[in-house]
Amino acid sequence: MSLKPFSSIGIGVAFSPNLKANLFEAARLAVFFQSKLVLIHVGNPSEIKTKKLTSFLKTFETDNLYYEIVFKTGEPVDVILSVSKDKKIDLLVLGAAKRERFVTYYMGSIARKITRKAKCSILLLIKPSIERIPCEHIVVNGIKDPKTEHTITTAFYVAKHLMSEKITIVEEIREEYVAVKVDDDKSLRRANIAKERIKLRENQRIKEIVSHLPEDYTKNKIIKLQPIFGKQGYSIGHYAQISRADLLVMNAPSKMTFWDRLFPHDIEHILTELPTDVLILQ
């Protein structure tokens, strides 16, 4: 069990209006997790740029923030990916774009490509802000997957360092697992019994995982288990949205083939409409 999952945090820097907010968010995280911050800029190095970045990060000097600025030219996606590989970045912070007129956030094409290809964990921010907005409620997925245990552990690690009060573990259960189709009262009753049984089993599985966690992580935290019957990847986003979660923690997808792109599922659903800040763990 790695107790320090994020030793270096990377952020792509473009001189856009959101720069300061994005930088502040990433810097705060680096301080919370006591990790190194790597600023990646796609373009030629220049004095003015460096100066601007240093001036922004001055506020964090008191917190002993250690950072490094990397300049590299090329395709934005390739540059960011290669730098994060070279610098052994564990967590890449990306800002999401807001869709006009709608209150839904989605990934810009660059961020989306990076998310798909990156080998490190990724944090997607929907509303980066200069002032800190406390992260009170974390929703984490609890689907039956080898990665889940690591994801839940990391989520508790994050919760501890961000001082979140509440963690909800959502077990998404495929509707197909309920073998009974509802037709009339009898089948409805059978279906509901089957569902109860599955819920119990799932809760048992998650409780097992939670019991393995260091007590230090689970202390003083409200832990809630929420089984949901529905489409994987989509339901959890929907749930995070209505339960007003501040952070959604998910497994990274295991495989990504052409078909997954065509028929979006799991993580792809989350990317098309970000419900909240999303942390995808590798």
Place this chain on the structure above:
Amino acid sequence: MSPKKNNIADFFKTLPKNIFSGFVVSLIALPLGLGLAMASDAPPIAGIIAAIVGGVVVSILGGSHVTIVGPGNGLVGVLLVAITTLGIESAYAAIICSGILIILLGFFRMGKLANFFPSSAIQGMLAAIGLIILGKQFHIMLAHKIKREDTLDYLFEIPFTINDAIHYENKGFIFAALAGVISLAIMLFYSKIRNKYLQLVPAPMWIVILSIAFSYYFEIVLHEENPIDKAYMISGIPSIQQIIADMHLPNFTKVGSFSFWGSVLAITLIASIESLLSIKAVDKLDSRKRRSNVNRDLKALGLATIGSGFLGGLNVVTVIARSSVNVNNGASNRSSNFFHAMFLVFFIVLFSTQLTRIPLPALMAILVFTGYKLASPDVIKNIGRIGKEQLIIFFVTLLVTLKIGLITGIISGVLITLIIHVIINKTASLFIRNVLKPNVLMYQEAGQEDFYVSVKHFCSFLNFYKLKDKLDAIPEDHDVIVDFSLCSFVDHTVMENIHDYQELFKKRGGHFDVIGLDMHDTDSEHPFALRRLLPVPKIIQNNLTRRQTSMESLAENYQLTYIPDKIKDVELLYDFHFFNTKTINHIYNRLTHGNGTISLFDIEFSEGEFIAKEVVRSTMLHIELDKEIPEFTLDREGFLEKVYAFAGFKDIPIQNHSDFSDRFYLLGDNDAAITEFFNSDITQFFESNPYYHVESNGKALLVFGKERLASVKEVKALFDFGKRLQQVIS
């Protein structure tokens, strides 16, 4: 508790009731079956065959409980087209093919099909069918057979036919037209007269009985020929031997043609939609609150249709009017459907010659009334109330259906609805991007029984089935919260269905709350339909009627609280047996006694559906009790109750009070508790006071006199009776 054993015992216990109600339904099914078949240009017996085959097959294999199947009125339009273009033999082949398709729909679990169509478009299509029936049969009703190419021409010629009818010279025609007009009058005014004895026989059967009696009167008493023209009598009711002898194989030679499959598709579409809508409506009336297995019913209907097609009958569909009559007569399981078929066989075997004494115009009057009900101004008024957009959808579907055809009509209805939705929302991308997303989330919070359902993006007829799937997985006695706050658009079809769910949950002891629509209301960009759910702003009613002012002064004199407004939330009444098979519209003119335990109100409720629908207004008294008493129903004993006793409604005798037992008719499940409850004080109270219908649901009493509004004097008497009854009981 072993449910299996109980089922068998229960089946035999309720058998007499089911036979009785099957009998009453067969009385209405006989004339309707003949009429519907003739309206579709098929031999009259085809309708009866459909009802018999359907009744037998679906009652054995079906998945619903109290529905009645038979030839459907919605199908008249399509069958008419099929028979005129393909010929009757090929039409039977088309019916068989549609039966196969319906079975497939059942196997592919397409019971949700009916929800893929916007409800205003379905209304428009049904109204068009109504006009097709009305337009064609109106002329025959007035003894003026005409043949036109276009369905609209039939409608335009109605004034000319009326004019012709007034100037008939031929005595045969005059009598035929008179039979039609009188029959129509019977259909129109039947529901207005609330007499137990008259209502025992359904209106269509009265028409049959009267016309047969009329013909016998001329033959036996006057020794004359029936004055109605021969051309306007039912012809060709074959005897049972002939039916068997005439059985011919359907003609499958046109299977390759385009028009054949067009007909098959149209028949399948209408048959399945009509059945599904009817099943849904009947489920709401079921006194035992069961849920129908729609897909299994579709399979049974398909199989019955195939059988019926081979035997020379029409499509078998679930029909709403007959089913509601079935429910109202105390049916509790599928056996009533079976007995309705058996009684039809009985009628055909014994009375096939008598049936030829029925004049055609009389039969067609029944259909004209059916057509009118489908396309009545009330339908349009109700749709208009929901929104002008709905009227556009309605009329586009209606006109295209009349002008071109059913399939084109319903497709145009769907398209115009889509266009209107896009215009209202000023965006098409909302729909295109989100239509395939699984936008419904349902979960139960840990340790809680309630279900929470949240809907995202938009919810319209396009993706309602997703919401429906989730809602159907919730037992109706649970609590549900449906949250639309993440939804930027909810259409009328969804609102209407949600409303149905709300009623269903309320009737079965659950709660169905809708939240998150308040924001939509204030936003002018959002549609009409959303507003529909919110209580309609009360139009200031300071003009009380005379009855209301006298009730108001009565309230003042006796220190009662008086509220004239309509109250839609009538949950406290759903527990009473009396309302099990009835739909309460609202209560109004409510008078409440000081401490609130006794309240008197006017109530409007309806029983039956479609052509068998009767709206009743009555005055009732509701008494809350502070202790538990057994559930019972008490009414005066009359001739009819003695008849009912044969049908299995058992009167509970109270010992040592034979006078009470003779005069009152007491019903209930728990014999022992009821006998104990009716002690000397209570029986004496009832014996020495005027008759009222008194019903207990265990916690409260419902008291009413006649099934009409009470006068102010009667209100006083009723109130007084209630007060004293409360004292005697507590």
